[in-house]
Amino acid sequence: LAASLLMMGVVPADAATAGKPAGFVAVQKTHFTRDGKAYYIAGANFWYGAYLGANDKARLVKELDTLKSMGINNVRVLAVSEKTDMPSAVRPATTSAPGKYDERLLAGMDVLLAELAKRDMTAVIYLNNFWQWSGGMTQYLNWFAGTPALDPNVTKDYDTYMRETAKFYRNDKAQAEYRNVIRTFVQRKNTVNGRAYASDPVIMSWQLANEPRPGNGNATADEKAVYVKWIADTAGYIRSLDKHHLVSTGSEGLAGSAQDADLFVKAHQARDVDYLTYHLWPKNWGWIDSKRVDATWNDALAKSSHYLNVHIDYAKQLGKPIVLEEFGMDRDGASFDIKAPTTVRDRFYKEVLDVVVGRAEKGDPVAGFNFWAWGGAGRAANPDYWWKEGNDLMGDPPQEEQGLYSVFDTDKSTMALIRQYADRLHALERK
Numbered sequence: 416l417a418a419s420l421l422m423m424g425v426v427p428a429d430a431a432t433a434g435k436p437a438g439f440v441a442v443q444k445t446h447f448t449r450d451g452k453a454y455y456i457a458g459a460n461f462w463y464g465a466y467l468g469a470n471d472k473a474r475l476v477k478e479l480d481t482l483k484s485m486g487i488n489n490v491r492v493l494a495v496s497e498k499t500d501m502p503s504a505v506r507p508a509t510t511s512a513p514g515k516y517d518e519r520l521l522a523g524m525d526v527l528l529a530e531l532a533k534r535d536m537t538a539v540i541y542l543n544n545f546w547q548w549s550g551g552m553t554q555y556l557n558w559f560a561g562t563p564a565l566d567p568n569v570t571k572d573y574d575t576y577m578r579e580t581a582k583f584y585r586n587d588k589a590q591a592e593y594r595n596v597i598r599t600f601v602q603r604k605n606t607v608n609g610r611a612y613a614s615d616p617v618i619m620s621w622q623l624a625n626e627p628r629p630g631n632g633n634a635t636a637d638e639k640a641v642y643v644k645w646i647a648d649t650a651g652y653i654r655s656l657d658k659h660h661l662v663s664t665g666s667e668g669l670a671g672s673a674q675d676a677d678l679f680v681k682a683h684q685a686r687d688v689d690y691l692t693y694h695l696w697p698k699n700w701g702w703i704d705s706k707r708v709d710a711t712w713n714d715a716l717a718k719s720s721h722y723l724n725v726h727i728d729y730a731k732q733l734g735k736p737i738v739l740e741e742f743g744m745d746r747d748g749a750s751f752d753i754k755a756p757t758t759v760r761d762r763f764y765k766e767v768l769d770v771v772v773g774r775a776e777k778g779d780p781v782a783g784f785n786f787w788a789w790g791g792a793g794r795a796a797n798p799d800y801w802w803k804e805g806n807d808l809m810g811d812p813p814q815e816e817q818g819l820y821s822v823f824d825t826d827k828s829t830m831a832l833i834r835q836y837a838d839r840l841h842a843l844e845r846k
């Protein structure tokens with residue numbers, strides 16, 4: 416009966432949503448609700464949204480209008496960047512040194528949130544980054560442990576990078592500064608519309624970090640235990656400052672949990688983690704060869720389908736919703752050129768969204784998706800497709816070629832596809 420009620424968008428209220436201020440996204444057992452109605456995420460990754468808020472409001476307005484026209488109701492954005500020597504990080508950074516935050520860039524988030532409010536859109540805001548493209552945890556360790564911030568784009572040694580970066584979780588001084596940043600955001604007052612962030616329903620979820628991992632693929636039991644404790648403690652800290660907004664981890668799922676299902680489940684059992692997240696990257700994970708699609712497609716799709724379904728089953732097991740908050744595929748022939756076709760990408764998006772939206776329609780604990788990533792009007796500036804300070808920002812952060820995964824405003828077939836699936840999810844919400 417509950418599932419059929421839900422299908423009609425009728426969500427019986429219960430303690431979980433009682434006392435939620437108007438407009439806030441709540442978790443009702445295995446689904447999101449908003450003002451008593453079922454709520455689904457048809458979202459975009461838009462990591463640079465606050466940067467546009469600070470530096471290019473005209474483009475921000477245009478991008479949000481285009482996304483809205485595609486049925487997008489949620490954006491996943493980076494909160495802060497840390498100044499670093501690592502070459503493949505975004506510049507300028509919000510944080511120039513511990514405790515030194517650029518108010519002009521912080522105000523970019525104010526502009527973004529105010530514009531989202533006008534369009535009835537919500538935001539997932541991640542407060543740190545396991546990867547180097549915004550400085551992130553590695554830069555915190557450079558500040559507080561004095562260890563070198565080694566850009567894996569330069570060293571090509573991701574295993575060492577991941578093992579060293581995970582030391583962030585056990586560095587007390589780094590954690591203290593990270594909590595300063597959390598407090599700076601959670602207790603901020605929007606300078607554009609005067610709203611206190613903690614009372615702003617546009618914020619759907621505070622997210623601990625982008626893709627936090629326990630270490631590398633050989634993470635030890637001790638590293639895993641430190642990771643699980645960091646998630647629980649940090650989620651609890653955010654909840655102590657802000658009892659109404661949702662909290663999420665930013666996890667990729669098994670790929671970001673050393674392929675350890677128990678670790679992924681344990682990390683998301685934490686009382687103050689409200690929903691599960693996972694990401695799907697067949698090219699990054701070596702499942703598909705973009706230059707040999709015919710030979711590798713079937714295996715990549717089988718692995719992707721399994722990955723999609725097994726994580727929805729973990730959500731069922733935990734009794735919490737799950738969001739596929741990143742997935743992507745490059746352009747045909749692994750081209751970065753905006754003129755290259757996107758037939759493989761479109762085929763992949765369709766396969767992924769058929770699973771995700773299909774299971775949402777069956778009443779499974781699927782709360783929605785965010786594709787990676789909206790490039791919109793951004794354009795690559797250099798013949799080698801690498802980003803340089805002052806160039807357009809787009810869906811691909813500086814550590815990747817500008818055009819790798821970005822969906823541009825000229826990619827009409829992909830935009831139409833996203834719209835179709837967004838409409839199917841919104842149909843599940845009772846108007």
Ligand SMILES: O=C1NC[C@H](CO)[C@@H](O)[C@@H]1O
Pocket residue numbers: 546625626694696699741743787811812815820
């Ligand atoms: O969070 C992320 N996940 C995958 C993206 C594409 O490789 C990457 O740019 C980003 O660091």
